[in-house]
Amino acid sequence: MAAPLNIETPADAAALCRDVLDEAGKAVVGKREALELVLTGILASGHVLLEDLPGLGKTLLARTFAAVLGLDFARVQFTPDMLPADLTGAAVYDPRTSEVVFRPGPVFTQLLLADEINRTPPKTQAALLEAMEEQQVSADGESRPLPRPFIVLATDNPIEYEGTYPLPEAQLDRFALRMRLGYLSAELEGEMIGRRLSRGAAPPELRALAGPREVLAMRDCVEKVHVDEGIVRYAVAVSAATRAHAKITVGASSRATLGVVQLARARALLADRDYVLPEDVKAVAVPALAHRLVLQPEMWVRQVTGEDLVAEVLDEVPVPRGIAAPNGSTAANGSTAANGSTAANGSTAAGRAT
Numbered sequence: 001m002a003a004p005l006n007i008e009t010p011a012d013a014a015a016l017c018r019d020v021l022d023e024a025g026k027a028v029v030g031k032r033e034a035l036e037l038v039l040t041g042i043l044a045s046g047h048v049l050l051e052d053l054p055g056l057g058k059t060l061l062a063r064t065f066a067a068v069l070g071l072d073f074a075r076v077q078f079t080p081d082m083l084p085a086d087l088t089g090a091a092v093y094d095p096r097t098s099e100v101v102f103r104p105g106p107v108f109t110q111l112l113l114a115d116e117i118n119r120t121p122p123k124t125q126a127a128l129l130e131a132m133e134e135q136q137v138s139a140d141g142e143s144r145p146l147p148r149p150f151i152v153l154a155t156d157n158p159i160e161y162e163g164t165y166p167l168p169e170a171q172l173d174r175f176a177l178r179m180r181l182g183y184l185s186a187e188l189e190g191e192m193i194g195r196r197l198s199r200g201a202a203p204p205e206l207r208a209l210a211g212p213r214e215v216l217a218m219r220d221c222v223e224k225v226h227v228d229e230g231i232v233r234y235a236v237a238v239s240a241a242t243r244a245h246a247k248i249t250v251g252a253s254s255r256a257t258l259g260v261v262q263l264a265r266a267r268a269l270l271a272d273r274d275y276v277l278p279e280d281v282k283a284v285a286v287p288a289l290a291h292r293l294v295l296q297p298e299m300w301v302r303q304v305t306g307e308d309l310v311a312e313v314l315d316e317v318p319v320p321r322g323i324a325a326p327n328g329s330t331a332a333n334g335s336t337a338a339n340g341s342t343a344a345n346g347s348t349a350a351g352r353a354t
């Protein structure tokens, strides 16, 4: 990246995010929404689980973000014989100096693509999940901080059950988001092939528009996005409703509620707003909560998913009305939101009346 950017306000961060998404879109065809969601997770200081079939662009997406955000990148393919030290690093004897030195493992990076985490046994999964939660690694009797930012994009393959170790719910809770990329439409798939044919074999050239410092500055801007008390009550009510739901054995954790609020702030920032609306909470609730729920066993047979149940809860919990921009704040279209009547994109802030 060239000169460091000055990112002080949510509006500064939003402008940079738009450029980042446009640049990423040069490599990743037709996945703007998925790119926005991943960036929302990154801004909210979360880690993201990409659950999808092979060959749908997961590796491409991770590499693209690393390139455009100007972050160090490492990819680890998780395998059944992998040990925690293969990830975290270990103390090794250096014959030249006759000293034991710590050789850091691939986890010491800024953006880690953890590929197929369900292929490795629980011990190695736990080492990764500890690093994600603690932002540090305990190895060789010492704690070592990871670089900042430290972002994990993990993948797991939903079709192979044999020889895999599904992540326990307690560990899934460490992911801020779980999402799928899904297939491209025929038209977009054609466009992807067309771009590849006209470009040749070389990967698309991407500009680094930020660096670690800018990513951290953008996260600081998320902290400046206002959260009304009504929004807090709404997020808490949504989590509470998952806990009370008859088809759910274990509902959303407190970590999950906090995650929803931070993701909603990040989403507001991406929409160039410095305050959260109920629609932000609604938009992030499914990818933020569905993977953390434990459903009643018969739901599996009836093919009811966590996604279905979060959507059901969102339909039932009353949406707060009249959430307004805080005093002095401006809506995205430049006009000050008056009396909470209009939201940034012109839709009513009140959401569906209940």
Ligand SMILES: Nc1ncnc2c1ncn2[C@@H]1O[C@H](COP(=O)(O)OP(=O)(O)OP(=O)(O)O)[C@@H](O)[C@H]1O
Pocket: 027, 028, 029, 030, 031, 053, 054, 055, 056, 057, 058, 059, 060, 061, 184, 192
């Ligand atoms: N949306 C897309 N835009 C551009 N190229 C794409 C897209 N989706 C897939 N591709 C291309 O398809 C190929 C496979 O993508 P990639 O390696 O990222 O898949 P993956 O999901 O990581 O697969 P695996 O699970 O096997 O690792 C790459 O050449 C990639 O460039």
Ligand SMILES: [Mg+2]
Pocket: 058, 059, 060, 115
């Ligand atoms: Mg891949």
